[in-house]
Amino acid sequence: MNDYSREDFLDLNAFRGLGEDPAYHPPVLTDRPRDWPLDRWAQAPRDLGYPDFARYQWRGLRLLKDPQAQAALHDLLWEFRPRTVVELGVYSGGSLVWFRDLTRLMGVDCQVIGIDKDLSRSRIPATEMANIALHEADCTDLGTLEKLLGDVAHPLLFIDDAHADTFNVMRWAVDHVLHEGDYFVIEDMIPYWHRYSPTLLEEYLASFRDVLTMDMVYANASPQLDRGVFRRSAAKG
């Protein structure tokens, strides 16, 4: 039998940017000693020796936000002091715990809501669920979002990190959830869309001109948030 005749190929797009393993594993150096001899200091490799993105973690949970995105979101949390963070796309859940812990440290009473179509990969321990709600749902089913997010506290930070039907989700959020000043963040995708579909991207963004503006502080603070940080510009309704 040829290998390619198998019928169970997984869609590898599902792992784009994630990796196959939601658990955090500390880095292992396979090509160099961890304790490098100082008499060969000048010859030491200058790269990390392991893939960095898969290794970002918060208290042992994978966190798919790189240090620049973490710094930008830290600053946004401190300035904005959200009472609710909604994140579409949970994966291992590290970002939800990170949002909860940071807002708690900042003295903000904040509920963190994570929505994912597959929560089997969440690694948040049951003891770490304070102020975190997880919902298994397809975030493109806007009726489901309506039920889950019908009554949330503001200010609200809404992050799309599921990358599914983003502009319809954004329109729904603008019409049903966001109050003036609330944030809608598109993580990761804007540079790709700008590269492959610039005309549609500009057209879609322009269609929100009366209801959203781009926050020029956070939209330029990190590649993962690149030109994707928007604020509700007028009162709801």
Ligand SMILES: C[S@@+](CC[C@H](N)C(=O)[O-])C[C@H]1O[C@@H](n2cnc3c(N)ncnc32)[C@H](O)[C@@H]1O
């Ligand atoms: C990039 S990961 C989220 C990473 C996480 N926010 C973080 O920063 O650590 C994307 C997640 O979106 C989920 N996802 C993809 N399409 C979805 C959809 N239509 N509805 C809900 N979740 C979806 C995937 O299952 C995956 O866990």
